[in-house]
Amino acid sequence: MVEDASPQLREVSAALAPHTGRAHIVGITGSPGVGKSTSTSALVTAMRKAGKRVGVLAVDPSSPFSGGALLGDRVRMQDHATDPGVYIRSMASRGHLGGLSWAAPQALRVLDAAGCDVILVETVGVGQSEVEIAGLADTTLVLIAPGMGDGIQAAKAGILEIGDIYVVNKADRDGAPQVRRELRNMIALAERAPDAWKPPIVLTVASKGEGVDEVAAEIANHLEHLSATGELRERRHRRVRSEIEAIALVGVQKRFAGLSGDSRLDSLADGVLEGKNDPFSAADVLIESLSG
Amino acid sequence: MVEDASPQLREVSAALAPHTGRAHIVGITGSPGVGKSTSTSALVTAMRKAGKRVGVLAVDPSSPFSGGALLGDRVRMQDHATDPGVYIRSMASRGHLGGLSWAAPQALRVLDAAGCDVILVETVGVGQSEVEIAGLADTTLVLIAPGMGDGIQAAKAGILEIGDIYVVNKADRDGAPQVRRELRNMIALAERAPDAWKPPIVLTVASKGEGVDEVAAEIANHLEHLSATGELRERRHRRVRSEIEAIALVGVQKRFAGLSGDSRLDSLADGVLEGKNDPFSAADVLIESLSG
Numbered sequence: 309m310v311e312d313a314s315p316q317l318r319e320v321s322a323a324l325a326p327h328t329g330r331a332h333i334v335g336i337t338g339s340p341g342v343g344k345s346t347s348t349s350a351l352v353t354a355m356r357k358a359g360k361r362v363g364v365l366a367v368d369p370s371s372p373f374s375g376g377a378l379l380g381d382r383v384r385m386q387d388h389a390t391d392p393g394v395y396i397r398s399m400a401s402r403g404h405l406g407g408l409s410w411a412a413p414q415a416l417r418v419l420d421a422a423g424c425d426v427i428l429v430e431t432v433g434v435g436q437s438e439v440e441i442a443g444l445a446d447t448t449l450v451l452i453a454p455g456m457g458d459g460i461q462a463a464k465a466g467i468l469e470i471g472d473i474y475v476v477n478k479a480d481r482d483g484a485p486q487v488r489r490e491l492r493n494m495i496a497l498a499e500r501a502p503d504a505w506k507p508p509i510v511l512t513v514a515s516k517g518e519g520v521d522e523v524a525a526e527i528a529n530h531l532e533h534l535s536a537t538g539e540l541r542e543r544r545h546r547r548v549r550s551e552i553e554a555i556a557l558v559g560v561q562k563r564f565a566g567l568s569g570d571s572r573l574d575s576l577a578d579g580v581l582e583g584k585n586d587p588f589s590a591a592d593v594l595i596e597s598l599s600g
Numbered sequence: 601m602v603e604d605a606s607p608q609l610r611e612v613s614a615a616l617a618p619h620t621g622r623a624h625i626v627g628i629t630g631s632p633g634v635g636k637s638t639s640t641s642a643l644v645t646a647m648r649k650a651g652k653r654v655g656v657l658a659v660d661p662s663s664p665f666s667g668g669a670l671l672g673d674r675v676r677m678q679d680h681a682t683d684p685g686v687y688i689r690s691m692a693s694r695g696h697l698g699g700l701s702w703a704a705p706q707a708l709r710v711l712d713a714a715g716c717d718v719i720l721v722e723t724v725g726v727g728q729s730e731v732e733i734a735g736l737a738d739t740t741l742v743l744i745a746p747g748m749g750d751g752i753q754a755a756k757a758g759i760l761e762i763g764d765i766y767v768v769n770k771a772d773r774d775g776a777p778q779v780r781r782e783l784r785n786m787i788a789l790a791e792r793a794p795d796a797w798k799p800p801i802v803l804t805v806a807s808k809g810e811g812v813d814e815v816a817a818e819i820a821n822h823l824e825h826l827s828a829t830g831e832l833r834e835r836r837h838r839r840v841r842s843e844i845e846a847i848a849l850v851g852v853q854k855r856f857a858g859l860s861g862d863s864r865l866d867s868l869a870d871g872v873l874e875g876k877n878d879p880f881s882a883a884d885v886l887i888e889s890l891s892g
């Protein structure tokens with residue numbers, strides 16, 4: 309229903325509402341090739357050992373295809389395919405009205421209400437979505453690997469600002485200490501309040517499971533910190549605000565499309581195309597039509 | 601003003617409106633490493649030879665930084681830095697309310713009104729934005745290079761569907777004939793009306809300027825086809841519709857934020873956080889507040 313944006317989702321969402329807000333949502337981001345899938349799979353193993361019910365939502369904002377097993381990378385998740393305490397789902401958002409900001413929170417609500425203790429949200433695609441995914445999570449893991457192009461320079465454009473926990477994966481490779489040093493410097497330079505969370509750096513070799521328990525422990529630490537400081541509530545409040553806004557904007561967009569059988573927007577577009585009007589004035593007319 | 605989403609942009613847009621609609625907007629997409637910047641620069645050279653005024657808009661949806669010379673790749677454009685018939689601008693949209701769908705059309709309007717005959721829109725970042733960029737253009741070039749991972753398989757997720765012209769760059773490398781063959785098959789398999797445009801495939805070595813005149817000629821052919829069939833008007837109409845809608849949605853979003861000093865959305869978010877309400881009902885209340 310989420311993937312199809314089914315109208316029935318409204319009722320389902322209302323029924324689920326009282327059962328949500330329990331899951332710890334952990335975003336996993338990083339450039340392609342750092343080992344996101346392998347790390348996610350290893351984290352699932354670690355969390356299952358601790359008796360937790362785990363959900364995995366693999367989001368691919370660049371693909372129009374959704375489904376449990378469509379994405380190639382999901383093969384790495386097959387270790388967990390028969391474990392009833394693990395639910396894995398791939399989700400695409402290309403072409404979705406409202407995109408990721410609409411669809412992903414709804415999928416998370418379903419997994420949350422289904423009783424997942426932790427939900428790992430992993431991006432399968434690349435690009436700007438990384439930052440968007442971080443906005444969905446209580447805790448954001450940023451994965452880096454040595455020997456990826458310009459090292460941490462390459463990642464600086466966006467994802468390095470959003471990490472609550474930094475994981476240097478493939479730490480058995482040359483260059484791992486260098487990456488850790490650069491990350492340490494970066495973290496040391498960032499301004500933060502004295503009692504604020506200081507992002508830890510964990511070295512892992514996810515393919516061998518090395519360091520993964522430590523990552524799981526830091527994830528738990530971060531949740532504890534968020535709860536103790538009240539930041540959890542704040543982050544979730546911000547998130548729900550965005551979620552409501554995204555749903556409302558899609559609702560407005562549908563109303564725009566429905567205005568006099570769509571012809572309102574068409575005639576406004578004609579006016580702009582002919583140079584008689586500018587798009588801002590046309591947009592004003594469109595908004596006014598909503599209340600009319 | 602566009603980059604800052606300045607309030608004065610409204611007046612400017614109104615003043616520019618009668619002067620827009622002349623430029624041929626050409627999108628240039630492709631995976632990182634296929635030679636987008638080099639190809640863009642070579643196309644500028646070819647179009648300048650033909651006496652055209654050329655605008656280049658390099659869009660990076662993953663970066664928060666805008667500016668004429670901030671992005672490293674722009675270095676390749678320095679051949680044209682002193683040519684008054686070429687205007688080059690880098691543009692970022694991360695963090696922009698409304699994102700690329702809001703900001704890029706406004707930048708294109710400015711370049712259009714400034715008298716550019718052709719505007720090349722190149723993506724600097726990666727990911728889903730490719731398809732978004734194609735939505736901005738009259739003509740979309742898809743660049744592919746041999747020896748990039750899985751060949752054209754790798755690109756299949758989205759960008760292969762959107763090309764009006766396919767360019768196999770780095771065609772002096774092994775594998776170029778193979779890429780051309782695969783593209784040919786793909787194009788042959790696609791369903792299209794008998795009189796529809798059939799995307800040509802051009803082989804280039806952009807770094808040496810080889811094949812670039814042919815690309816420029818195909819770009820001109822495509823424009824002619826679009827004009828002759830009335831498709832140009834249709835594409836632009838669709839585009840202006842989206843543009844008006846994007847501006848209106850940002851306008852609505854600003855009104856949401858302004859509702860009773862923002863407290864409306866806050867209390868709705870609290871209700872959802874506490875499980876008393878679901879986000880869909882909250883969104884309905886938010887939309888109703890607009891007319892209230």
